[in-house]
Amino acid sequence: MDFSSLNAVAMIVLLIGAATPILLAAIGELVVEKSGVLNLGVEGMMIIGAVTGFITATTTGSPMLGFVGGAIGGAAVSTLFAFLTQYLLSNQVATGLALTMFGLGLAALMGRSYNGIKPPRTERLEVPGLSDLPVLGELFFSYDPIIYFSLVLVIAVWWFLNRTRAGLVLRACGENHDAAHSLGYNVQLIRFGAIMFGGACAGLGGAYVSLIRVPQWTEGMTAGVGWIALAIVVFASWKPWRVILGAYMFGGITILQLSLQALGISISGAYLSMTPYIVTIVVLVIMSADRKRASLNAPACLGRSFHASH
């Protein structure tokens, strides 16, 4: 076997690309869960974002408008979940599943005349001088704008949750919704907003898959990335910076198994393709095993409906 074709720098560049959809979806879901809502519809919102982003980009010719379209699509479909869980008090697990199934179907329906089309290319962000540096230029300044945006977004979410009053209120809704309500905050409205933010992030992540990662539209192309994003939130113990760590680790595993497949290693491709999912399970096990710590990190009202009786 020839390992010399594995170039460390090139692999890091690839892994960041593979990790970005997961990162975007996971940071959005983190905010949703911090507000006390478990939205299992991430996969559905991502695939909707993938198709709406793709349609917007190919009809307007602008990849940037495509990303906006993806975010809007994800946010729009998340309002269904938000309305049902917040105002009709439906079960969050079941509604999230419904969102995923509905999203997968709707996306397939919307995208059926877009199969086999190439989207407009997203240019990398060139920094004059720096991008041409050997190694460092490739490592730090060779990415598309969305990758930089995703990292800024994580910092912004951290700052919002931990350094602003609005973030504190959002966390209060997640920790004790009755207390937040009695202080006069509109728990349902705050959660509604958080869900839409999560939808926009997932949609953006989906658009990244269809516009940059693949780049084309095929049915069911997100292939479980949304579910992995949900697991990453658990892995991150609901801490924003750890989401980066988790997402990049998964990107690394994905790229590694793809490179091994390309190398024609003696392990069959199907087994290698399982690894990201198996690693997700292993990570969940490790992070949940310490029950005390797991329950300390998770928002106390996660998954519970709120209805003010008066």
Next chain:
Amino acid sequence: MLRLEQRPTPSRAMLYLTPVMAVLATMLVGGVLFWAMGIDPFKAIYLLFIDPFVDSYNLSQLFVKASPLILIAMGLSLGFRAGVWNIGAEGQFIVGAIAGGAVGLALWGSTGWWILPLMALAAALGGALWALVPAVLKIRFNANEILVSLMLVYVAEHFLAQMVQGVLRAPDGMGFPESRNLARNDPTSLPDVFPALGIDAGGVVMLILLAAAFFLLQKHALGFQIKLTGDSPRAARFAGVNPSFIIAICLGLSGAAAGLAGLFELTGAAGKLTIDFPVGYGFTAIIVAFLGRLSPVGILLAGVVLAGTYIGGENAQFLLKMPAAAVTVFQGMMLFFLLGFEILINYRIKPMRRAV
């Protein structure tokens, strides 16, 4: 503005009415969707919701599609009642078919009445073991069973791809990634019992198991413990119910049911293992379970309705050029409506009182 007023007791009428309302609302909104897509809404709704139940050929197909849905949904409903969320039935369905199919392929050429039951046993065992992975990880390591069972669907799909390219590939299949056809081999094909109704041996087993589930939930202590765990986990613990046991039994039984459904699909409708063998029954069964109010009788009816949308969907694809994905949208929409209407069971909608 409207407000919600809690009912003193849940409305029984609404409990049974809401699934019907959900189906009607899906027909209405779906009709608008078809109209927007340039498809005659009346024809489409007729094909999806009426034609499968009146046309005699479709009627015989109805049960073929409904059987796996009902069987899987029945297993899932046990867990859903206890708050154990197995959403990886699709994976257990695949593994059951692989395990049972492997037995059948290993015994290729031999004859005997015992081959099919042996395959069924292997399938149930395979499905149960696949479902016990999330159970064990939940009990031992507190890992979320929703995510683990779902991840295992993707693992199962890749495993299936490996199997049909590898050891289970038909030796005389000219290299196509598919197994031998088990339905065309007498000892491994599922016998028809009532061909006119489309009820094969799998359908009979399904009906027997459905009756068993009914008995379990109504008369058996375990059924009571499952329901109690779902309604009040604390009370269940005080009553001496072992939560780990409930998790294991719910996941194990639902996995076994899904595995059996996989084998019946393999030895009946599908015939052979291919990469396209799983068609999403494991996910649709979740809708069946909810639409059937997690009760055996309800699931029977809901399974028939959802099977109808599959058959009607196929006909509508052919006759009206309706895209295949529209059926998935319909099914998702149905679950949305159902979950939305459920509020009417516990709450009344009243106009907002004027503040004084």
